[in-house]
Amino acid sequence: MKGQESERILRLRGELYTRTDYIKPVFGEKIISYMGGRARHWDPKRSKLAAAILKGMDIMPIRQDSSVLYLGASTGTTVSYISDICIDGRIYAVEVSFESFYKLLSLAEKRKNIIPILEDANVPERYSFFVEKPDLIYQDIAQRNQVQIFNTNAATFPEVRKAILIIKTRSISSHQNERDILATALSGINGFTPVRSYNLSPYDQANYLVYLERV
Numbered sequence: 001m002k003g004q005e006s007e008r009i010l011r012l013r014g015e016l017y018t019r020t021d022y023i024k025p026v027f028g029e030k031i032i033s034y035m036g037g038r039a040r041h042w043d044p045k046r047s048k049l050a051a052a053i054l055k056g057m058d059i060m061p062i063r064q065d066s067s068v069l070y071l072g073a074s075t076g077t078t079v080s081y082i083s084d085i086c087i088d089g090r091i092y093a094v095e096v097s098f099e100s101f102y103k104l105l106s107l108a109e110k111r112k113n114i115i116p117i118l119e120d121a122n123v124p125e126r127y128s129f130f131v132e133k134p135d136l137i138y139q140d141i142a143q144r145n146q147v148q149i150f151n152t153n154a155a156t157f158p159e160v161r162k163a164i165l166i167i168k169t170r171s172i173s174s175h176q177n178e179r180d181i182l183a184t185a186l187s188g189i190n191g192f193t194p195v196r197s198y199n200l201s202p203y204d205q206a207n208y209l210v211y212l213e214r215v
């Protein structure tokens with residue numbers, strides 16, 4: 001991976017870890033001592049970002065001071081790793097399901113850089129007023145209109161220059177070939193150009209991670 005961006009991400013004996021400032025695991029994952037600090041195991045089967053890194057993701061746009069707008073935070077598994085990476089930044093974590101949000105809230109109470117938002121990502125004007133200058137959108141919403149949700153948020157936050165978009169091809173169509181669905185989905189994105197895309201198999205089926213930059 002390029003430059004200082006990857007300093008918080010470690011590869012130890014072929015496995016992925018993040019440097020962490022926290023002692024307790026979030027969901028039972030292994031935490032080890034490393035170079036006078038701690039490192040938290042990052043399972044590619046539980047997090048698509050970890051899967052993409054192991055599949056060769058060579059640009060890591062999330063930096064130590066990034067401000068991330070995370071759409072589809074769920075209970076906070078991947079959010080917790082991004083929280084380890086952007087220790088001097090913050091994550092605005094948007095989740096619509098109250099059940100998932102409840103666990104996300106408990107994670108946010110323990111970590112100072114996670115701001116949980118119980119909202120529908122289709123309606124960014126409901127949270128845009130308190131999301132301060134995000135520089136990156138991370139979206140993982142397995143819905144048929146996932147591209148439309150991305151476009152709406154990208155238009156609402158013009159300061160965002162970079163994005164990571166998880167595209168679940170099976171949420172769009174179950175008939176077409178995966179590559180064709182991905183190409184059609186990407187052609188519907190406004191104002192951003194795809195720079196890299198990663199098929200996450202064998203860690204995750206029918207999901208692609210796409211890294212985009214604003215044109």
Ligand SMILES: C[S@@+](CC[C@H](N)C(=O)[O-])C[C@H]1O[C@@H](n2cnc3c(N)ncnc32)[C@H](O)[C@@H]1O
Pocket residue numbers: 046047048071072073074075076077078079094095096097100119120121122140141142143
């Ligand atoms: C695949 S899960 C996300 C997993 C999570 N990103 C992770 O890696 O830990 C998708 C999440 O998107 C949420 N979601 C679906 N539609 C949404 C919407 N319109 N606004 C916000 N969240 C939504 C779902 O409730 C679900 O928790």
